[in-house]
Amino acid sequence: MERLRNPREFSFVYKKGTPCFGRYVVVSALPNGKTASRVGFAVSKKLGTAVTRNKVRRRLKAIVQELTNQFSPGYDVVIGAKRSAVGASFADLKGDLRCTLKRSGLLEGAAGSAGSGEEHA
């Protein structure tokens, strides 16, 4: 999955995109007119020290890696971590992110997933 790197692209997605809030994450998405989707991660200093922020970002990256094949094409997506994500387990974080992405309409072919029990309201 291609990464979103430029700071201008980040602010563009924040400004024009539609946010969707989950329990641990905030997902902002914007159609980019390309064939592939790109993903960026936003982990602010509010979450804690560098070690804590690294851990949250790496977990988010690992989850996105698993879901790469299910992503709808043609979107720029920014995944922001909320402060509650620090104490969440990997399984909780995974379920919340999948649920939030699905509500944003960014996941397709989710039927292949066996994890229906991980859904959060």
Add this chain to the structure above:
RNA sequence: UGAGUGAACCGGGUGAUCGCGAAGGGUUGCCCUUUGAGGAAAGUCCGAGCUCCGCAGGGCAGGAUGCUGGGUAACACCCAGUGGAGGCGACUCUAAGGCUAGUGCCACAGAAACAUACCGCCCUGGUUGAGUUCUCUCUGCCAGGGUAAGGGUGAAACGGUGAGGUAAGAGCUCACCAGCGGUUAGGUGACUAAUCGGCUAGGUAAACCCCAUCCGGAGCAAGGUCAAAUAGGAAAGGAGAGGCUGCCCGUCUCGUUUGACUUUCGGGUUGACCGCAGGAGGCUUUAGGCAACUAAAGUCCCAGAUAGAUGAUCAUCCACGACAGAACUCGGCUUAUAGGUUCACUCAGACC
């Protein structure tokens, strides 16, 4: 065995699956190999390297350091010692130059906090009364004076203890102790020891200050190369503007008909590469040194990102994993840190 002191070190391991950064190779949308955070990477508190600022000059101001000797590129760091404080001890702590250069401050209490007499003690004169009546003694009051022994206050009261001495007292005299100054001896030195002297000097410099030594500024977003793009703009002010830490001197650069510089408006870039990983580098041995450290030889190459690379899941073992993530690079300091290992030493008890 128990209690303790001081150093050094480790900071979850192993295997499997899916992924990430860098380098190299095969060779082109992929595959393979190697490698990939810390003792503090942290705080950014000191010291340097490196880079730039038309080279850094003088004075004033300012800052830093502050027992001695050594180490180092340098330091506020380290090592070895000296003095002081604490501990039975191993050992630990110490901003530790100068209040006899000057000035300031010393709350409350107390008479007095730098020179002072509140109570007390003593003397002299006057006077009242009593004893006695030669003149002296005692008591009270008043005036003048002596006195820092005793009381009380305080963190601190003008050396301490003892003896002599005195009207009462006092380094007034003597002995010892403390402190000060000189001489001699030892030590590179801080200082120590002995001896002599006059007998006395409150504390505070983490109060101003004085003395000695040192200090140019800004920082890798330093700085440089390439590419791209627009423009070599317009208007107003204009004789001075800028650099060398702040001020002054001094000096340099640009400019005053070829318009420096300032303000406003308008236009453009907001990329890639170098710096950027071979270094005051690590390890081993030998030599010098009490040590910090230095020298020589051998050997090793050990992160280099730029929205920022180490994760997720499972199995298994145990003491069930703390603090915590490189961003130009080193040397230190400080702070955080679950648990564990090793060595040396001290004290107490038992046994021999």
